[in-house]
Amino acid sequence: MDERGAPVIGFRIVKRKPLPGWAKIVIPIAAIMVTLMLSAIPILIAGGHLWKSYYYLFYGALGTRFNLLETFVKASPLLMTGLAVAFAFRAKFWNIGAEGQLLAGALVATALGISLGGVPKPLVLPIVIVGGFLAGGLWASIPALLKTKLKVDDVVSTLLLNYVMVHIMGALLFGPLQQPGSSWPRSSAIIAAAEYPILMARSRFHLGIPLAFLAVLVVWFINKKTTFGYQSRAVGVNARAANFGGINSTRVILWTALISGGLAGLAGVGELCAIQRRLIMDISPGYGYSGIVIAMLGNLHPVGVLFSSLFFSVIIVGAQTMSRMTGVPTYIAEVIQGMALMVMLIFLLFTEYKIRWVRKK
Secondary structure, eight states, X not given: OOTTSOOEEEEEEEEOOOOOTTHHHHHHHHHHHHHHHXXXXXXXXXXXXXXXXXXXXXXXXXXXXXXXXXXXXXXXXXXXXHHXXXXXXXXXXXXXXXXXXXXXXXXXXXXXXXXXXXXXHHHHHHHHHHHHHHHHHHHHHHHHHHHHHHOOOHHHHHHHHHHHHHHHHHHHHTTTTBOTTOOSSBBOOXXXXXXXXXXXXXXXXXXXXXXXXXXXXXXXXXXXXXXXXXXXXXXXXXXXXXXHTTXXXXXXXXXXXXXXXXHHXXXXXXXXXXIISSOBTTSOSSHHHHHHHHHXXXXXXXXXXXXXXXXXXXXXXXXHHHHHHHOOOTTHHHHHHHHHHHHHHHHHHHHHEEEEEEEEO
């Protein structure tokens, strides 16, 4: 009661009961729908006609065969980096370094794609893919070792290694990997046998896209149907308790980092072997960082990550047409992406916890 004897009403936050499995897929979809409704606010502030803006946003991403296939092309690296981050976060390995791991994969794939001219052609692309996967995985293993052996904060180490990899790549592109006779920081083109095949005529729909969808199934299978998936969940919930239960949390974290970094490395392989066909400094416009938002929006579930990566791709690709036809600036796409993360975090807060009102006498 207060000084006058009146009851005081307060509240406390309590944890909810665990949600059913289907909710992990429904929640990201609901968050996407709410984000689309809220995106009307920045569109109107930017002076755009609301319904025209929505129309051209979706038409630009889905309205023609070419636009639809471009949306899948853009979704491929977003999906791979989203899966990479989600896989790591699930074990409480806070991998903020998918961008650097993507670059590591692209860098090693470039070196292999340039130098394997004497190898039988059917073997070249598999070697490049495996090399890119291992490069990303081994780069991610560095902060995992620092975390498990020296207790170094994985958020800081994974983030800082992004910048280390950028400088390594820059040094190589101005040095041994630089295209002969060029003053630009770019490599020579990879050999034809190292390129991803184009799967649909008059488009850029390449092999990396079905590989990204296959990765969704692989990650889901690992998470749900394997002993390692169970161990990863257990370490993510409580590493100390997992150790007492006979699970080697250090081994789990190291393997998690290897797989997570490998997935990000494959995103770099795809961008190199299908889109650029040579290494350049801006081979990634920040796919690794977008993967963090996509993983959170997807609730760390592989299917949720699939939907959220497609949503981001629609926004990114469609924003170009929307801007051209309505005058709304393209940076609205980044605003909508930020709104999506905020909406998802709010959804997660209220699905994990609830407010209980209490009356204090």
